[in-house]
Amino acid sequence: MPATVEEITMNYEEEGVQLVKELAKEVLTKGSWTTIMFKYQDLDKASGTFKTTKISIRRYQKQNGEYKQKSKFNISSIAQGKKVLEVLQKWTDGEADGADAGGED
Secondary structure (H helix, E strand, O other): OOOOHHHOOOOEEEOOEEEEEEEEEEEEEOOOEEEEEEEEEEEEOOOOEEOOOEEEEEEEEEEOOEEEEEEEEEEOOHHHHHHHHHHHHHHHOOOOOOOOOOOOO
């Protein structure tokens, strides 16, 4: 298990074959609860090529010195990602940047 945020990755191999390829990583929040957004691709085992790009937002909790994944949300297509972005922009237009009164979570 990863001990630091920098060690957390989406890259995944089985029997020397990379099944998940991490393309990019952005740490959204850091601390005992950490949120990271990944851009990645899954391997299509039939063709041996990587499928279209996906996005995953994952929450990790640090316990006993190690980060453990607690939840995730996968955006399965670029179209779905653009729709999420569109809604976020609509909902946040006119909102002030910075922490709200309710905190981060």
